[in-house]
Amino acid sequence: MSSKKQKLVVAVSSRALFNLDDSHTIFETQGKEAFCRYQIKHEDEVLAPGYGFSLVKKLLAINASCPDDPLVEIILLSQNSADTGLRIFNSIAHHKLNITRAAFTSGSSPYHYMSAFGAHLFLSANADDVVKTLDAGFAAATILCGSSLTNSSSQLRIAFDGDSVLFSDASERIYQQRGLAVFAENERHEAKKPLPGGPFKDFLKALHHIQSQFGSELSPIRTALVTARSAPAHERVVRTLRAWEIRIDEALFLGGMSKGDFLKAFGADIFFDDQRGHCKSAAQHVATAHVPHGISNEKLLND
16 A cells, blocks of 8 residues: 555644634624624734644644655644635645645534545544544544643654543443443453454554654654553553554553643643543643543433
8 A cells, every 4th residue: 555545634623723712702602694704804814823733733744754745634624614714724824834625614514524535533622523523433532722732842742541542432331330340350351352443543553654654763753552541451452552553652551540740741742532531630731632432421421
């Protein structure tokens, strides 16, 4: 398979890329027409970076080593119209971001263009769009914080929770429904059986493909698994990644300890977790994105 076919494609919403708080407030309080008038009136005013801006910039910087056959592409998926989206593209040009493809959907959820663009991840500030994207079988997350919390290193560092993010929530369901002892016994019994993949498996695989183009010391990307699991439940995780033939650079088995300090020590540019409580804690230290998938989020919907 050619490297072009294995290119990492990340879709980002306009509110994840830029700070659109003022215009979004107008949309919510005064409606769509007032929002459109505001955006057109201010279309020559450059937007400030949003929570996903630093991540996008680091992803695009990976292409500096292979400009003729880029390893990464960023797609803009926006609920703006093409008319109001002109401000977005003006700001993209000002910030010198190499983003040329976009879908403007005039208020409807843009998730159905993920497949057509071949995107591996959708990063958005709209939780409803994220849920629809996940339900359609793609990795997606709601970015919660970011632009003021940036890792100064040129290397892109991405951290993931395990269950319900990289892996399915099958084991997490056992833990929440039947308790820690039953969970631990199940993981011991199933230690040699790979875990089913979660919504971020393919995204991790695409990151691994980029890493494989470089030596481990020269890779522009470093990944980490940061999980509440501990021994002996760690064995199944290790064997699962081995079975997937996917490299993870660091694995932290915290046994329930708070993740924030560890994510800060890793220098994460972004952390993906399915549990809101973990996201809230982590967001004090690093940019964090919520993955509304699995049993923990089903409980929130039912409460």
